[in-house]
Amino acid sequence: MKAIEVKDLTKYYGSFCAVDHITFEVEKGEFFGFLGPNGAGKTTTMRMLTGLSESSEGTASIMGYDISRDPFHAKEHFGIVPEVSNIYEDLTAWNNLMFAGELYGMQKSTRSRRALELLDVFELTEFKDKKVKGFSKGMRRKLTLSMAMIHSPDILFLDEPTSGLDVQSSIKLKEILSDLSKDGTTIFLTTHTLEEANILCDRIGIIARGKLAAVDAPEKLKRTIQAAQSVVFSFNTITSTSIPVSDLAALPAVSSVLKEGDKFRLYTNDPSLVATSLFEYAKGHSLKIVSINTLGPSLEDAFLAIIKQHEERRREP
Known part of the structure; x- marks a missing residue:
């Protein structure tokens, strides 16, 4: 049995098809x-998976339970962390957790014990009796995650969980999510932060205009576009604007040039040839290379390439 099974899942809004017969599975x-890009169907898909929106066609099962036919048992197995924290500002952290546990039908002693555990994990114990209206955004996100986890669900649905967080809060939250995954919790994550997905996810599904464009491990997605290998470097000049981009674009095996702050990124399918040519160029122009790195395709490169390929296929007659 899979944690999540989706078959031909479809959602129409009038004549507009927001999600178009997508099929995939998520292992326990x-x-x-x-x-996916904005408007691609990510949120609509999550709403159907969690029973917040009825599908027009197809099926979605959570731990073997059809979310449309048996929502009660399906919802027992998951928690949801929406993009906007769903907490009550005039209640304390403790009372928010007690309320969430009661919604899941937990006995008072069980939810009290679980709430204490979660407050400790999320470093919120000292704020247990404080009203949420005084919490920072990072604290709110941690409390929202605690509420979703109060009943120890098999699956967590996370919609942009680190959106708007400061760096320290974001790092802490990702550490917690990684630990949860290692302990066996299934996590379904939507995010605009590609690096976040690259670090955290075992596999990634990419949706574009309602259709599933690709599903695979991050490294396998990257390997589909080897031409996106690159050499990133900087010269010892005060400003990189003094370096003609046309000179760099003319180097052997360079397919394109991107300026990134005080550095340049040269895309290529032959990094070693580009690096050799670059050192020769620097020597001929009395320049010194102060940093240089050869990089494989990033998840962002793969994401953009897959979306572009999907768009091109759609335009084919």
Whole structure:
């Protein structure tokens, strides 16, 4: 039995098809990322998976339970962390957790014990009796995650969980999610942060205009576009604007040039040839290379290439 099974899932709004017959599976304990441009169908898909929106066609099962036919048993197995924290500001952290536990039908002693555990994990114990209206955004996100986890669900649905967080809060939250995944919790994550997905996810599904464009492990997605290998470097000049981009674009095996702050990125399918040519160029122009790195394709490169290929296929007659 899979944690999540989706077959031909479809959603129409009038004549507009927001999600178009998508099919995929998520294994138990898997950290699954769901990515796509704005308006691609990510949120609509998550709403159907969690029973917040009825599908027009197809099926979605949670731990073997059809979310449309048996929502009660399906919902027992998951927790949801929406993009906007769903907490009550005039209640304390403790009372929010007690309320969430009561919604899941937990006995008072069980939810009290679980709430204490979660407050400790999320470093919120000292704020237990404080009203949420005084919490920072990072604290709110941690409390929202605690509420979703109060009943120890098999699956967590996360919609942009680190959106708007400061760096320290974001890092802490990702550490917690990684630990949860290692302990066997299945996580379904939607995010705009590609690096976040690259670090956390076992596999990634990419949706574009309602259709599933690709599903695979991040490294396998990257390997589909080897031409996106690159050499990133900087010269010892005060400003890189003094370096003609046309000179760099003319180097052997360079397919394109991108300026990144005080550095340049040269895309190529032959990094070693580009690096050799670059050193020759620097020597001939009395320049010194102060940093240089050869990089494989990033998840961002793969994401953009897959979306572009999907768009091109759609335009084919």
